Amino acid sequence: xxxxxxxxxxxxxxxxxxxxxxxxxxxxxxxxxxxxxxxxxxxxxxxxxxxxxxxxxxxxxxxxxxxxxxxxxxxxxxxxxxxxxxxxxxxxxxxxxxxxxxxxxxxxxxxxxxxxxxxxxxxxxxxxxxxxxxxxxxxxxxxxxxxxxxxxxxxxxxxxxxxxxxxxxxxxx
Amino acid sequence: xxxxxxxxxxxxxxxxxxxxxxxxxxxxxxxxxxxxxxxxxxxxxxxxxxxxxxxxxxxxxxxxxxxxxxxxxxxxxxxxxxxxxxxxxxxxxxxxxxxxxxxxxxxxxxxxxxxxxxxxxxxxxxxxxxxxxxxxxxxxxxxxxxxxxxxxxxxxxxxxxxxxxxxxxxxxxxxxxxxxxxxxxxxxxxxxxxxxxxxxxxxxxxxxxxxxxxxxxxxxxxxxxxxxxxxxxxxxxxxxxxxxxxxxxxxxxxxxxxxxxxxxxxxxxxxxxxxxxxx
Numbered sequence: 001x002x003x004x005x006x007x008x009x010x011x012x013x014x015x016x017x018x019x020x021x022x023x024x025x026x027x028x029x030x031x032x033x034x035x036x037x038x039x040x041x042x043x044x045x046x047x048x049x050x051x052x053x054x055x056x057x058x059x060x061x062x063x064x065x066x067x068x069x070x071x072x073x074x075x076x077x078x079x080x081x082x083x084x085x086x087x088x089x090x091x092x093x094x095x096x097x098x099x100x101x102x103x104x105x106x107x108x109x110x111x112x113x114x115x116x117x118x119x120x121x122x123x124x125x126x127x128x129x130x131x132x133x134x135x136x137x138x139x140x141x142x143x144x145x146x147x148x149x150x151x152x153x154x155x156x157x158x159x160x161x162x163x164x165x166x167x168x169x170x171x172x173x
Numbered sequence: 174x175x176x177x178x179x180x181x182x183x184x185x186x187x188x189x190x191x192x193x194x195x196x197x198x199x200x201x202x203x204x205x206x207x208x209x210x211x212x213x214x215x216x217x218x219x220x221x222x223x224x225x226x227x228x229x230x231x232x233x234x235x236x237x238x239x240x241x242x243x244x245x246x247x248x249x250x251x252x253x254x255x256x257x258x259x260x261x262x263x264x265x266x267x268x269x270x271x272x273x274x275x276x277x278x279x280x281x282x283x284x285x286x287x288x289x290x291x292x293x294x295x296x297x298x299x300x301x302x303x304x305x306x307x308x309x310x311x312x313x314x315x316x317x318x319x320x321x322x323x324x325x326x327x328x329x330x331x332x333x334x335x336x337x338x339x340x341x342x343x344x345x346x347x348x349x350x351x352x353x354x355x356x357x358x359x360x361x362x363x364x365x366x367x368x369x370x371x372x373x374x375x376x377x378x379x380x381x382x383x384x385x386x387x388x389x390x391x392x393x394x395x396x397x398x399x400x401x402x403x404x405x406x407x408x409x410x411x412x413x414x415x416x417x418x419x420x421x422x423x424x425x426x427x428x429x430x431x432x433x434x435x436x437x438x439x440x441x442x443x444x445x446x447x448x449x450x451x452x
Contacts, residue, residue: 026187030208034199072182075212076361083357092354092380092389094199 005079005121010129013121015070016078017137018061020117024087024110025054031094031103038096046100050107054087081120086113097163104152111148115141182218186211189221191241202353202379203233203300209351209377210240210269210298212360217367219267226269227256229276232307233300233379236271250281253288256295261434267367270297275305278314278334285336289343289372294431296366299336300353300379302388310384322384336376338413341406341425346371348409348425352395353379358421365423371431378419391419398422 007013028051035044080086087110095102118138125131189211197203214224224242228234230249237244243266247255256270270288277285277299288297303320305311312325314334321328340348347369351359359377366373378395380388398420403409409425416424 022185030204031199033194034197034204037194037196038199074216074361074364075186075357078357080357083355091204092200092202092382092392095382096199098199 003081003120004124005081005117007079007121007125007130007134010133011065011068011070013130013133013137014061014065014068015073018058018065018070019073019075019078020085020087020114021054021057021061023085024089025051025058027089027091028054031089031091031106034094035096035098040096040098043098043100043103046103050089050103081117086117087111095163097165099155099158099162101152101155101158104148104155108145108148108152111141111144115145182215184215184218184220186215189214189224189240189242191239193238195235195239197232197235198381198383200380200382201232202302202377202381203236205353205356206233206271206298206300206359206377206379207236207239209353209356209359209363210236210271212356213363213367214242216360216364217267223265224267224269225256225259225263226271227252227259228270229272229281230307231273231276231305232381233271233273234276250276250279251284252276253281253284253295253297256297257288257291257293260293260295264294264433268295269367270295272297272299273306273313274299274301274303274315274336275313278336278339282314282334286339286343289340289345289374291432292344292346292371292429294370294372294433296363296373296375298363298366298375298377300377301336302379302381302385303333304381304384306381306384320385335413336374337416337424338410340374341409341413344372344429345374345425346427346429346431347373347423348413349373349375349423350398350421351375351377352391352421353377354392354395355421362423365426369426371427371429395419395421398424402426404428 028047032044032047032051035047089106089110093106118134118141121134122131122138125134186208221242226237226240226242226244228237228246229252237246245255252270252272256268260268301315303313303315305313310322310324312329318330319328337348347366349362351362362375366375378391380391402423403425404427412424
């Protein structure tokens with residue numbers, strides 16, 4: 001990745017982190033709801049847990065930002081590498097029969113993208129407050145990546161045909 | 174035209190979410206369009222009670238239920254007609270119209286033309302997945318002629334409807350295309366559409382993962398339009414006639430004055446209406 005991520009101040013970086021963690025939390029909440037609607041309670045529970053974890057991250061960012069005047073940034077003006085918050089979970093790769101294993105794969109992808117984001121800022125920044133904060137955040141994301149990998153290793157890989165439904169909710173006749 | 178969003182907003186996208194859980198298939202593009210609408214409304218700092226969302230019938234037409242703005246889930250294909258009446262009687266409201274390609278271009282095709290022609294200040298967001306998803310996968314007006322499926326063996330062989338060209342020819346004042354895989358980009362387009370006076374038409378490519386799983390590949394095909402927005406209708410026409418359907422962005426932004434009722438036209442109240450029917 002060579003795109004330059006121009007973060008102008010600590011407040012700017014904190015505004016990005018707040019948006020990223022908020023989008024992650026809300027994304028997991030939405031996915032949990034989707035799975036509940038489709039009676040996939042096992043995966044819904046996992047998404048709820050992830051949403052809770054992300055809510056703690058949001059809380060932590062808000063505490064860290066206390067006393068800092070965070071700039072208002074329209075959603076399309078954040079310096080995300082590909083236009084979307086790195087830790088936001090992708091809705092596109094979901095399926096109503098997905099398993100907790102698939103859910104954790106999504107989470108791993110999101111955390112890895114967040115890790116890459118902060119790693120890139122650290123690499124592009126001059127020494128100073130922004131780089132110090134980005135380093136700290138990078139280390140946190142590295143921990144999250146490792147945690148999810150450990151969690152993932154404990155789950156059985158789904159069998160081939162996990163998405164086969166003998167009685168699909170919609171069927172062309 | 175640049176987007177003028179609030180320097181700060183009292184609202185977040187979440188503030189527009191109702192307690193009703195969407196019943197769409199996981200992976201459906203409509204989820205991100207819903208989120209993009211919330212982001213746009215928050216950026217414009219519009220209170221939920223200042224907004225009405227009107228729809229017809231179809232998967233995407235369920236959106237009013239998922240928002241806590243005013244909403245009306247109306248008759249199939251008649252959403253723009255309903256919204257026109259609402260906007261003329263309540264010009265203070267920001268009125269959005271949402272729906273799909275079948276509702277908007279087939280059942281509601283006639284209303285679509287005349288909504289563009291009248292140029293009332295509405296924002297019409299069509300989630301185009303080129304299929305009737307709710308009724309299990311029939312080809313819609315925008316389906317490719319060679320799309321082979323159980324319900325259209327060998328494809329329909331019919332030329333697809335080109336909604337952006339029709340919108341331009343019929344008088345829409347703002348024409349844009351977004352992609353549900355780009356929620357922030359779509360939020361920007363919706364924001365700009367709401368800010369532009371007159372009838373704004375935003376087509377959002379929104380994959381149907383159940384009946385058109387091939388549309389997952391759209392992510393690899395879509396690209397920002399390689400041209401700036403234009404207010405030149407001739408240039409826009411040439412651009413849209415040669416467009417392959419995957420260029421994203423504002424493709425036309427005109428200066429046509431929106432239609433609005435003048436005060437003298439609103440003369441009837443319930444009393445004199447009753448008098449007219451008195452025997």
